[in-house]
Amino acid sequence: MKTRIDEDTCIGCGLCTSTAPEVYEMGDSGKAHAIQEVVPEGSESTAQEAADGCPVSAITIDEP
Ligand code: F3S
Numbered sequence: 001m002k003t004r005i006d007e008d009t010c011i012g013c014g015l016c017t018s019t020a021p022e023v024y025e026m027g028d029s030g031k032a033h034a035i036q037e038v039v040p041e042g043s044e045s046t047a048q049e050a051a052d053g054c055p056v057s058a059i060t061i062d063e064p
Contacts (some may be wrong), residue, residue: 001039002062003047007031009058016050016059023047024059032058 005016005025016024017032017041023064024032026027037049051059 001044001047001064002037003032003034003039003051004037004060005031006058006060007033009056010054011056011058013055015053015055019050019053020046024050 005024007027007029012026012030012032013044014026014032017026020043023039023046025035026032047059048061051057051061
């Protein structure tokens, strides 16, 4: 599973970084990004939860 955040769309609400801190982190700009493109094993469900919960749908999840 891969994931990325469209930083132009992200409004910095912080839901993803609190839901899946092992997958997403907040940058200096106040926008979140994926720590690494490939979601760590075992974090797929929290990454999906974050993507589903993002209020502006900035998170993309790609299944392999
Ligand atoms: Fe941004 Fe959505 Fe995360 S607005 S901080 S990508 S939950």
